[in-house]
Amino acid sequence: MATSTSLHSKGATTARSVWRETVAEVAERATQMLPECHGRIEAAVKMILAGDVELLPEGKAKVASQSNGTTEYIVCNGTCECKDFPKAPNGWCKHRISAGILKRVEERLQSTVSSPRDDHADPLSDAPVESPHGIDPRFITYLHGKPFIRYAGLLAMAHERGLVSLEATFISVTDQLALATATAVFSDGRRFTECADATPTNVPPHIRPHFPRMALTRCKARVLRDALNIGMVAMEELGEGE
Amino acid sequence: MTIILSPEETARWEEGGWLSLEIQETVLEDIERQHITEPVVMTLAHGTVAFGVTGGEVR
Numbered sequence A: 001m002a003t004s005t006s007l008h009s010k011g012a013t014t015a016r017s018v019w020r021e022t023v024a025e026v027a028e029r030a031t032q033m034l035p036e037c038h039g040r041i042e043a044a045v046k047m048i049l050a051g052d053v054e055l056l057p058e059g060k061a062k063v064a065s066q067s068n069g070t071t072e073y074i075v076c077n078g079t080c081e082c083k084d085f086p087k088a089p090n091g092w093c094k095h096r097i098s099a100g101i102l103k104r105v106e107e108r109l110q111s112t113v114s115s116p117r118d119d120h121a122d123p124l125s126d127a128p129v130e131s132p133h134g135i136d137p138r139f140i141t142y143l144h145g146k147p148f149i150r151y152a153g154l155l156a157m158a159h160e161r162g163l164v165s166l167e168a169t170f171i172s173v174t175d176q177l178a179l180a181t182a183t184a185v186f187s188d189g190r191r192f193t194e195c196a197d198a199t200p201t202n203v204p205p206h207i208r209p210h211f212p213r214m215a216l217t218r219c220k221a222r223v224l225r226d227a228l229n230i231g232m233v234a235m236e237e238l239g240e241g242e
Numbered sequence B: 001m002t003i004i005l006s007p008e009e010t011a012r013w014e015e016g017g018w019l020s021l022e023i024q025e026t027v028l029e030d031i032e033r034q035h036i037t038e039p040v041v042m043t044l045a046h047g048t049v050a051f052g053v054t055g056g057e058v059r
Helices: A002-033 A035-049 A094-110 A151-160 A205-228 B007-015 B017-033
Strands: A053-055 A061-064 A072-076 A140-143 A146-149 A163-173 A178-186 A191-198 B002-004 B040-043 B049-054
Touching: A002 A035, A002 A094, A035 A053, A035 A094, A053 A094, A061 A094, A072 A094, A140 B017, A146 A151, A151 A163, A151 A205, A163 A205, A178 A205, A191 A205, B007 B017, B017 B040, B017 B049
Parallel strands: B002 B040
Antiparallel strands: A053 A061, A061 A072, A140 A146, A163 A178, A178 A191, B040 B049
16 A cells, blocks of 8 residues: 555656646747747746646636636637736737647647657647738638738737837818828838728718728728738728628 | 528628628627527528638637
């Protein structure tokens, strides 16, 4: 009986060591892939080792808050409910990172097939499904099977890439046509200018009374698409019947 | 689960643009409001599949 306990204890210790080593390996790989998230990855590892991360069915995960003992965040489809998610680089908050690391760790440990390591694989397996142009799927809306980027996504990406100024002004406004131009300036000195139009018939019905505003939004969307090298049309550029 | 759009909604969907988007977003809101978690297939009145929804997103 004592031997059995001893063996069990030794086995458990070894298993725990392997698990911790695997967590460290995956975390290191994550740091290489996401160097800007170094602090968040460290926090994520602490949460995993503390047992605060639980993988749920359908790719979801439940992560306990570090700031208090009662809140739990659900990570799902590449998103998290926490306040840091919108601010974190590409949405990689510590909760989402922890879920991604743990998922990869479990996959590695459960794998019974001896195969070469895939060094090109994403270290965080809850990474969103690859989307057109490598854009965060949160910012893409599919309509009739075609992807459209949201203005909010363009703005977020532009800020990430050093947008320092975005100005839009009307060129002319009549009761049937509004023309506007926008200029975006980036921290490296690059400067982009674009124009756009709006009419009462090519804007959503609820915006029709204020259609000139859409010309401003559209030219800003276009100039950001130019600056970010995104060919995908913005949802805000969509007209009726397109 | 399959949801069939009415002939009026089908006509608006087939118009495209903002009218389609309005229908799509209304459907997503309805699904979320009713806490439907299973995959949903939206079909037009004449049976053509318009789009599918899983995990709260259009696929």
